[in-house]
Amino acid sequence: MTLVQRAVVLVMVVMAAVQVSYAAVHKVGDSAGWTILGNVDYKKWAAPKNFQVGDTIIFEYNAQFHNVMRVTHAMYKTCNASSPIATFSTGNDSIKITNHGHHFFFCGVPGHCQAGQKVDINVISVSAATAAAPTPTPAPSSPSSSLATPSANVPAPSPNNATPLIVLKGLFGTMGLAMAVLALFSSYA
Numbered sequence: 001m002t003l004v005q006r007a008v009v010l011v012m013v014v015m016a017a018v019q020v021s022y023a024a025v026h027k028v029g030d031s032a033g034w035t036i037l038g039n040v041d042y043k044k045w046a047a048p049k050n051f052q053v054g055d056t057i058i059f060e061y062n063a064q065f066h067n068v069m070r071v072t073h074a075m076y077k078t079c080n081a082s083s084p085i086a087t088f089s090t091g092n093d094s095i096k097i098t099n100h101g102h103h104f105f106f107c108g109v110p111g112h113c114q115a116g117q118k119v120d121i122n123v124i125s126v127s128a129a130t131a132a133a134p135t136p137t138p139a140p141s142s143p144s145s146s147l148a149t150p151s152a153n154v155p156a157p158s159p160n161n162a163t164p165l166i167v168l169k170g171l172f173g174t175m176g177l178a179m180a181v182l183a184l185f186s187s188y189a
């Protein structure tokens, strides 16, 4: 295997890994931002979005007139700003989503939530989305032993065939990819 071939394989693997860990950035209200002007419908803005764990939500607004409060569902429904879970007030707040489920936000300035400055970020479960993918029966040998000495019933990874990488991606995600790279490179060293 030449150095160029190794480089090509490495680039392909890195591209696959980037695809796996791709996280989106969502700016609330798009160009309108976080406001009470123009009657922005944040429910309508959020509806077609596919929010995922790892995504970032950005609230952009004039900090003199607005803020962002993360609240419970009950507080969200009644626009109750008395005890928010968290308050953001920089005017350009980036909030990274770390768990699935509903994330309720509104502006805590009196009257603004009632005027519609509120948004429900519903983050779907990643496991539910990937559960539909077919999972091949795992090899009987443990990953560590197959890395050191590939057994006969496990096909060796081939640089011209991306299938083993895809299978590993589905099974182990980025970690599996990293292990595949190690196995691939050590076998040609």
Ligand SMILES: [Cu+2]
Residues within 6 Å of the ligand: 035, 036, 065, 066, 067, 107, 108, 109, 112, 117
């Ligand atoms: Cu406001």
